[in-house]
Amino acid sequence: MSPSSANNPHDYPVPTKLAPGIVHDYHNELTGDICDANGWEIDLNTLPPPISEKDPNDWALYCDQMQFETAEFLFKNAEMSAGNIDRLCDLWGGSLHTQEGGYAPLFADHKQLYKTIDSTPLGDVPWDSFKLKYSGDHPMSNIPPWMDQMYEFWFHPAHSLIVNMLANTEFDGKFDYVPY
Helix, strand or coil, X not given: CXXXXXXXXXXXXXXXXXXXXXXXXXXXXXXXXXXXXXXXXXXXXXXXXXCCCCCXXXXXXXXXHHHHHHXXXXXXXXXXXXXXXXXXXXXXXXXXXXXXXXXXXXXXXXXXXXXXXXXXCECCECCEEEEEECCCCCCCCCCCHHHCCEEEEEEXXXXXXXXXXXXXXXXXXXCCCCCC
8 A cells, every 4th residue: 555545545646845734635425536517437548529619810809819818918917097098099199190080099998998898708707796795684874885786796606617727728737636
């Protein structure tokens, strides 16, 4: 019996150098074995189903690669404020204007940028939403505004996100499928 087998009946490798106080207690039924959608084990040598390749020039909701990279830079890398995005779009638009007509900037303002980003699908996982409103007791006077407001929450369904993560070849071999 290997050192990892004492606490791990499936003989999955357990790191030998864990920090003091850290214990991996593996579940005896949740093995992380590779299986199909119906739970039937798949041979380790079975090739995964083919992944449909996207056209490298398909920028979905963006006009082109430049517009996508601009949105990614402003929103993700620079984390630029809405006001600064608007100012940049104004300056950019002004620099492109010529007497012959000129060109428009990639985004008119922060609203167009955010709308494009928010409409961008995450793989094939759709956005979903729900609305909540407080339904408990209200004080007799000085009612806080949040008690009467409707709030909308947007999210991607967790199950679909996990399915996409597990299907993503960039994660292959990078995480342990066995819960502990």
